[in-house]
Amino acid sequence: MAIYNLGSVNIDHFYTLPHFPTPGETLHAVDHSFGLGGKGTNQSVAVAKAGADVFHVGAIGINDKWVRERMESYGVNTTYVSGMDAPTGQAIINIDAAGENTIVLLAGANVKQDADVILNAIDNAQQGDTLLLQNETNLQDHAARFALVKKMRVIYSAAPFDVDAVAKVISDVSILVMNSIEAAQLTSALGVTLDNLPVPQLIVTLGSKGAMWRSNETGEVLEVSVPKVTPVDTTAAGDTFIGYVAAGLDKGMSIKDAMEWASRAAALKVTRKGSADAIPYAQDVEAFSS
Template sequence: MKFLNFGSLNIDKVYTVPRFVKGGETLSSVSCAEYPGGKGLNQSIALARSGSQIFHAGKIGKDGLFLKKELASEGVCVEGIYENGLITGHAIIQVASTGENCILLYGGANKEITFEQIDKVLEDFNSDDFLVLQNEINCIDYLINAAHKKGLTIALNPSPISKSIKNLDFSKIDYLILNEIEGQDISGEKSPSKILGYLLSNYSNLKVVLTLGTNGAVYRDNVQEYKQEAYKVKVKDTTAAGDTFLGYFLSMVSQKSDIKLALSVATKAASFAVSRKGSSSSIPVLAEVLA
């Protein structure tokens, strides 16, 4: 089996700040750096570094060719990345002294995906394979419907959350991996137990992983539930933590690992990511996590 990540490709411009800038305020940054980014790119690198065979599809402009090279250097197949976008998606990221981040995102070429590109890419995948999606590209609903018809296992990370997410057909999704804020927005509930209860009562097909930051993560499907405590580390940058978790979790379950082990490994991998600065550069390799 193999993974197809039809996902975003961004140029991340990261500013280290003493605190987040307020409305109407001008704040000097401590430092500035530029990295390959986008939830799609980060998740593909996490899947690759966790040992999975991963194909990335998406779109960039000529200003983003280095993103394609970055993925290729990680062993990701990049034939599905089109280079005819007007301008590559990018993000302005503030990282505070606490390690927390806030992000201003511009979709760019990520929002120029076409039905023709989707149909062409999906020709090479079948019911043995996984499709990974985030909410940083367009045509998500078309992708879900097309992949479901072919029998792919579909994993959705509904981030960044938007009103359009609620219009998706969750009955065609296998894995829903989301954080508390996203869970609250979709369900209208506030507590983790009620968020999970809402999702499973309405969509019994779902396998839900709800990440809870410093409180770890919870997995629930229609027959079982597992909780995983967070590993305590010194937090430097949380930018790619969720993407790292997702990549490692899906990689483990695709290898038929039990859910408890998948949760543990994914949480350990995310703890490595938050202890380092950067986005994709902070994602650990499998040997580090297992050691």
């Protein structure tokens, strides 16, 4: 089994701040660093560090060879990562004293995906493989439609939230993943409740309160908690969770076991500064849980 991820690739710039700036305020950063990120890359790295096979489908600037090499160093297969005459995506991540963050994105090469590359990647997938999607690239709806033809599991993160993007892809999604704010935005925009969303399964992440899964086919609901930790940086926590859930399901875990494993991984992640580079390996999660 394998996981294919049509996802963004970003170069993340982290600025540690005493507090988030108010309009018109000039604020001195306490620290700066940069590394590998993007919702897509974070999820692919999480899958790889969890021990599952993952093929990233994406695009980077032709001069950012180090980005591809860093992804590969974590076990991500970059066969379907294209070099583009466009900048690699950029993210400016401000982190306050409580570990919360605000993010400004430049899409760059992420929204210049090549349909032929995507279709070629999915065409090489097998029945039962998984396709991960988020809202930081183009062509998600095309990828999801083809993945269902291949009888793949499609896990879609409705983030950054865009109701039009969700509407285009939701009919071809196996598991819809949102945080509580995105869930409220989507149900309000569509005028429905969670149990009326046209998707077989959904997961709502609840931050420090854990996560909820619901089957809209059977009405079954389950909740998982998250270990109590002192957060240092919440960047990529949700992506860590989703990557570990996808890896767990790929390994044959039940949805409950996969979500509990993923919750521990996400909790460990927020105790570390950074995004993709700071996502824990499976052995770290096991040690953290014991």
